[in-house]
Amino acid sequence: MSATATRDFEEFLEAHLGQELLRFTTAGSVDDGKSTLIGRLLHDTKSVYEDQLAAVKKSRVNRAANGHVDLSLLTDGLKAEREQGITIDVAYRYFSTSRRKFIIADTPGHEQYTRNMATGASTADVAIVLIDAKAYLREGRLLPQSRRHTYIASLLGIPHVVAAVNKMDLVDYAESTFSSIRAEFVAFASQLGLKSVTVIPVSALEGDNVVTPSAKMAWYDGPTLLEFLETVPLATADTRGPLRFPVQLVLRPDANFRGFAGQVARGVLHQGDRVMALPSRRETTVRRIVTWDGDLSEASYPQSITVELDDEIDLSRGEMLIPAGSETQSSGLPEITRHFRSMVVWMHEEPLVVGRTYLAKHTTRSVRATVKAIRYRVDVSSLDHVQADHLAMNEIAEVELETNLPLFFDAYAESRTTGSLILIDGLTNATVGAAMIVGAVDTEGGQGSQAALVVVARRAELAERLRDALEARGQRAVLIDDSLITNDSLTSVVRALNLAGVTAITARELSTEALADIVRSTQAFAEGEVVVGDGFEDDEILRLSGVRI
Amino acid sequence: MTQTVALDSDTAISPARLNHLQALEAESIAILREAVAEFARPVMLYSIGKDSSVMLRLAQKAFYPGKIPFPLLHIDTSYKFPEMIAFRDAYTKEIGAELIVHRNEPAIAAGANPYTLGTQNCCGLLKTRSLLDGLAEGGFDAAFGGARRDEEKSRAKERVYSFRDSAGQWDPKNQRPELWSLYNSRLKKGESIRVFPLSNWTELDIWLYLYAEKIPIVPLYFATERPVIVRGSQLTLFFDGMKLLPGEEVRMEKVRMRSLGCHPCTGAMRSEADTLPKIIEELLTFRRSERENRAIDHDEEGSMEVKKREGYF
Ligand SMILES: Nc1nc2c(ncn2[C@@H]2O[C@H](COP(=O)(O)OP(=O)(O)O)[C@@H](O)[C@H]2O)c(=O)[nH]1
Numbered sequence: 078m079s080a081t082a083t084r085d086f087e088e089f090l091e092a093h094l095g096q097e098l099l100r101f102t103t104a105g106s107v108d109d110g111k112s113t114l115i116g117r118l119l120h121d122t123k124s125v126y127e128d129q130l131a132a133v134k135k136s137r138v139n140r141a142a143n144g145h146v147d148l149s150l151l152t153d154g155l156k157a158e159r160e161q162g163i164t165i166d167v168a169y170r171y172f173s174t175s176r177r178k179f180i181i182a183d184t185p186g187h188e189q190y191t192r193n194m195a196t197g198a199s200t201a202d203v204a205i206v207l208i209d210a211k212a213y214l215r216e217g218r219l220l221p222q223s224r225r226h227t228y229i230a231s232l233l234g235i236p237h238v239v240a241a242v243n244k245m246d247l248v249d250y251a252e253s254t255f256s257s258i259r260a261e262f263v264a265f266a267s268q269l270g271l272k273s274v275t276v277i278p279v280s281a282l283e284g285d286n287v288v289t290p291s292a293k294m295a296w297y298d299g300p301t302l303l304e305f306l307e308t309v310p311l312a313t314a315d316t317r318g319p320l321r322f323p324v325q326l327v328l329r330p331d332a333n334f335r336g337f338a339g340q341v342a343r344g345v346l347h348q349g350d351r352v353m354a355l356p357s358r359r360e361t362t363v364r365r366i367v368t369w370d371g372d373l374s375e376a377s378y379p380q381s382i383t384v385e386l387d388d389e390i391d392l393s394r395g396e397m398l399i400p401a402g403s404e405t406q407s408s409g410l411p412e413i414t415r416h417f418r419s420m421v422v423w424m425h426e427e428p429l430v431v432g433r434t435y436l437a438k439h440t441t442r443s444v445r446a447t448v449k450a451i452r453y454r455v456d457v458s459s460l461d462h463v464q465a466d467h468l469a470m471n472e473i474a475e476v477e478l479e480t481n482l483p484l485f486f487d488a489y490a491e492s493r494t495t496g497s498l499i500l501i502d503g504l505t506n507a508t509v510g511a512a513m514i515v516g517a518v519d520t521e522g523g524q525g526s527q528a529a530l531v532v533v534a535r536r537a538e539l540a541e542r543l544r545d546a547l548e549a550r551g552q553r554a555v556l557i558d559d560s561l562i563t564n565d566s567l568t569s570v571v572r573a574l575n576l577a578g579v580t581a582i583t584a585r586e587l588s589t590e591a592l593a594d595i596v597r598s599t600q601a602f603a604e605g606e607v608v609v610g611d612g613f614e615d616d617e618i619l620r621l622s623g624v625r626i
Numbered sequence: 627m628t629q630t631v632a633l634d635s636d637t638a639i640s641p642a643r644l645n646h647l648q649a650l651e652a653e654s655i656a657i658l659r660e661a662v663a664e665f666a667r668p669v670m671l672y673s674i675g676k677d678s679s680v681m682l683r684l685a686q687k688a689f690y691p692g693k694i695p696f697p698l699l700h701i702d703t704s705y706k707f708p709e710m711i712a713f714r715d716a717y718t719k720e721i722g723a724e725l726i727v728h729r730n731e732p733a734i735a736a737g738a739n740p741y742t743l744g745t746q747n748c749c750g751l752l753k754t755r756s757l758l759d760g761l762a763e764g765g766f767d768a769a770f771g772g773a774r775r776d777e778e779k780s781r782a783k784e785r786v787y788s789f790r791d792s793a794g795q796w797d798p799k800n801q802r803p804e805l806w807s808l809y810n811s812r813l814k815k816g817e818s819i820r821v822f823p824l825s826n827w828t829e830l831d832i833w834l835y836l837y838a839e840k841i842p843i844v845p846l847y848f849a850t851e852r853p854v855i856v857r858g859s860q861l862t863l864f865f866d867g868m869k870l871l872p873g874e875e876v877r878m879e880k881v882r883m884r885s886l887g888c889h890p891c892t893g894a895m896r897s898e899a900d901t902l903p904k905i906i907e908e909l910l911t912f913r914r915s916e917r918e919n920r921a922i923d924h925d926e927e928g929s930m931e932v933k934k935r936e937g938y939f
Pocket residue numbers: 105106107108109110111112113114140141142149162163164186243244245246247279280281282283
């Protein structure tokens with residue numbers, strides 16, 4: 078390369094390295110043309126390699142009309158998909174233009190695969206909902222699947238929704254058809270509370286308004302789909318809120334270094350900041366923000382960093398750093414509770430039933446979550462709330478969950494990272510549900526209530542009776558008999574329960590040191606609130622545990 | 627990432643949106659840490675190629691200032707280029723990583739080769755079988771792989787945590803839904819997870835990152851005069867000890883490798899690109915995908931999916 082060519086190229090590299098990343102997902106009914114649209118985007122942005130295109134051209138299957146190359150074959154990767162001409166599973170695609178890099182989640186429209194739409198939507202900045210203009214004329218209204226998917230897009234908090242009115246070639250590129258669809262879609266979207274909605278007329282097959290402006294729709298003066306994707310402002314909400322730093326891992330390479338590794342889930346962290354650890358509520362100062370590339374003076378969502386603190390406070394995986402001085406929600410405290418409401422998308426053949434306990438993963442924390450109630454199910458066509466005692470696959474409901482340990486969360490509307498959790502079936506290990514937290518059900522007494530720790534070594538039955546006795550008196554109590562809670566994490570668990578005003582009861586045998594460790598690290602326990610119950614009667618233990626009888 | 631203008635510390639610490647490489651890096655590091663926190667015995671599949679080199683650097687970053695807390699596993703088919711083996715041994719030693727090399731010795735001794743067995747069967751024995759054995763021998767419940775979703779159509783369907791049954795097999799129609807960055811690591815005895823931290827990286831991202839980070843890679847990626855032979859439709863590198871087939875002759879050409887596999891099945895390409903910027907520039911003008919010069923992937927339509935179902939990564 079000549080000197081100028083090298084300089085030009087380095088400029089290009091710089092520009093390319095500075096690009097933003099935009100994630101979008103497609104949704105719509107089956108055969109609306111999602112796969113064809115993505116194929117068209119890839120093809121017209123020159124993101125398809127010759128050999129890939131050649132393979133598509135010589136494929137035995139071709140469902141495209143008018144002798145067109147079937148561009149949907151570029152994304153439908155599984156054998157069954159090519160043979161049946163449908164998309165079974167989320168496929169991820171990548172392309173970039175001179176302005177942005179894009180990650181596409183191409184999701185299937187079949188009703189039984191709605192869970193995959195939620196999967197693709199969970200990380201998307203933009204949702205493209207396809208609407209088949211021809212099918213609209215036939216039915217005279219939006220198809221139920223289009224409504225369902227728009228609703229899921231709103232439920233999963235996708236910042237921007239764009240409706241691509243497709244197959245305009247089949248309706249003579251008529252403005253009137255587009256206008257009625259736009260009116261109905263915008264009305265539906267505002268009913269859902271969507272804030273940013275755009276409607277664009279396209280033909281994925283012919284390429285109109287996908288990458289190049291359409292000559293056949295001179296009446297349309299808005300952006301092409303690609304222009305929209307290249308210029309839509311990206312949300313920065315997650316970098317603005319109060320700090321949330323869930324600890325993933327404690328790094329202890331040697332005796333001199335103890336760092337807390339994790340990804341900033343929300344907000345900004347500076348070197349020198351005062352921070353509070355949850356659940357211990359101990360405050361300390363950020364000594365360093367350590368990375369392989371050198372220390373940082375600040376780090377924000379979604380950077381992966383390692384934090385070194387000034388004091389030797391207890392902090393482990395599943396716990397969280399938040400701003401110091403957080404006393405209330407408005408001053409930066411997340412919700413700390415075991416009992417909350419959330420919108421659940423059910424993803425498994427075996428239904429969700431009230432009373433069942435699942436495993437839940439929330440940030441870096443794994444807990445058990447029991448379904449206390451289904452408040453209502455959402456009929457996604459009418460958006461009506463209907464009564465339900467179970468949830469079948471692809472159904473959506475507001476559900477009350479109770480976890481065995483308190484979670485530290487924000488409402489999903491505030492933070493997609495600290496407001497989301499997945500539900501796992503503890504027997505099959507399948508991921509069965511996705512939950513977006515709405516808010517706490519009620520507070521469990523909060524701080525300063527009569528939380529205690531009761532240890533009745535090797536007396537499991539007594540432990541259970543104690544729990545029942547406390548609950549009968551309206552106190553919150555939890556039995557720590559769960560294999561998920563190792564003795565190593567016991568201190569952290571008891572502390573979290575204590576913070577939420579919940580008495581912890583265990584029949585485990587604890588060494589004196591372990592017990593001392595718990596008591597020391599849990600400032601909130603006053604004298605008499607820790608009871609080791611060898612040789613005591615039930616009532617005596619209850620009395621000693623600081624619980625008024 | 628401090629070496630380049632766009633990635634200098636000013637940008638790295640600004641609360642504005644990260645640029646795309648920083649965003650990908652942050653995501654990959656989080657995946658590596660999450661798996662180390664949740665699995666009992668993870669291992670990293672190290673193929674010596676460019677993707678492995680990026681993955682290895684990300685692992686160094688994820689656990690810094692500590693060491694990489696898991697071993698690297700290289701599945702050696704005995705058909706790897708000598709430069710690859712030399713690079714592997716020197717580089718892993720330099721960074722202080724623990725390296726395990728696994729070979730399907732019985733199959734190698736029996737003379738397994740792609741010419742008499744066909745590429746699919748040969749790969750089945752020397753790669754897939756060997757990988758499954760290597761994982762079982764080490765008792766690993768999670769294996770990091772450098773596969774990217776943009777490589778091939780069936781890979782585009784992969785989860786970040788890809789569940790494998792107790793025979794190491796993948797069921798594409800029955801994958802666990804994966805939402806947000808909440809990964810389900812629950813396993814029963816004998817089951818395992820392949821973890822793909824580079825899922826969202828493209829080939830271009832990999833090259834840009836190698837450049838920005840100054841990561842060493844096997845010299846075979848850079849064009850230089852090398853002895854080659856034409857075998858079938860493929861330009862094959864010649865090296866000492868290689869048997870020529872009737873009619874073949876060795877000649878010198880300026881070539882490089884776009885991806886590194888086994889020498890009988892990985893073709894070289896004519897190229898002038900002898901630096902990373904030149905490779906990136908060449909890539910941008912390429913009209914062919916990187917796996918095209920691998921014999922195995924296009925034996926038949928959907929062959930990668932078949933291999934993956936059997937346990938290939
Ligand atoms: N006439 C016409 N046909 C289209 C258009 N877009 C897609 N199709 C056809 O509609 C059918 C379904 O497309 P596909 O992309 O597989 O839909 P998906 O199920 O939403 O992914 C195929 O036969 C396509 O060729 C379009 O803009 N115009």
